[in-house]
Amino acid sequence: MIGVNGEAVGIMSSASALKIAYDEGLDLVLMSPAAQPPVCRIMDYGKYRFEREKKEKEAKKKQQVVEQKEIQLSYRIDVHDFETKLNHARRFLGDGNKVRVVLRFRGREMSHLSLGQETVSRFLKALEELGQPDKAPVLDGRSIIVVVSPIKK
Numbered sequence: 675m676i677g678v679n680g681e682a683v684g685i686m687s688s689a690s691a692l693k694i695a696y697d698e699g700l701d702l703v704l705m706s707p708a709a710q711p712p713v714c715r716i717m718d719y720g721k722y723r724f725e726r727e728k729k730e731k732e733a734k735k736k737q738q739v740v741e742q743k744e745i746q747l748s749y750r751i752d753v754h755d756f757e758t759k760l761n762h763a764r765r766f767l768g769d770g771n772k773v774r775v776v777l778r779f780r781g782r783e784m785s786h787l788s789l790g791q792e793t794v795s796r797f798l799k800a801l802e803e804l805g806q807p808d809k810a811p812v813l814d815g816r817s818i819i820v821v822v823s824p825i826k827k
Contacts, residue, residue, distance in 0.1 A: 676705070676715040685711055740772060742821070747777040747797065749790040756793075760800050767804040767824040775811075777818040784816065794818050 675683045675691050678698060688702075691714055695702040701719040704712060743766040745759050763773045775797055777790045794811050801822055811820040 676713065678716050688714075691716075738770065740770060742772045742774055744774045744776060747775065747793060749777060749779070749783065749786055749793045751793065756797070760797065763797075763801055763822070764804055767801065767822065770824055772824070773801075773805065773822045775820050775822060779816045787813070787818075790818050794820060798822065 675686055677683045678700065683694075692702050695716045698716060700716050703715050703717055703719055703722070705715050706713045743763075745763050745766075747756075747759060751759070763775070766773050775794060777794050779786070779790060783790075791811065798807055798811075798820065803825075805822040805824050808821045808823055811818050
């Protein structure tokens with residue numbers, strides 16, 4: 675058994691440990707039931723739970739959540755629209771988010787796959803200093819898809 679201030683009290687029966695805890699106005703908490711003999715501690719359980727939840731909240735605040743943003747392109751995209759989408763992708767990568775670049779083909783546009791791949795590679799080349807693709811662009815149905823991850827500083 676461990677006492678109020680963290681000092682080892684010794685091995686005793688659970689009834690006597692409960693009596694000591696009751697006299698102190700505190701709780702008897704089973705810390706490690708697998709140990710031989712089991713380890714108990716006298717403490718204010720409500721305060722302990724509060725402190726533990728407080729630590730968990732702090733740890734959760736410090737976690738950085740990575741979102742995945744999507745940029746949709748077309749192989750016939752104009753220069754200004756391309757630059758605008760590129761600026762959006764740069765901002766997303768700067769914020770630490772992943773960017774999913776999707777180039778969709780509609781109708782008969784499927785006959786121009788090489789132009790679409792060229793557009794995607796131009797987009798990736800422009801983002802080289804901020805992000806790197808997780809894997810090579812993939813043709814999935816009527817779309818070319820690639821995910822770009824930000825480069826860690």
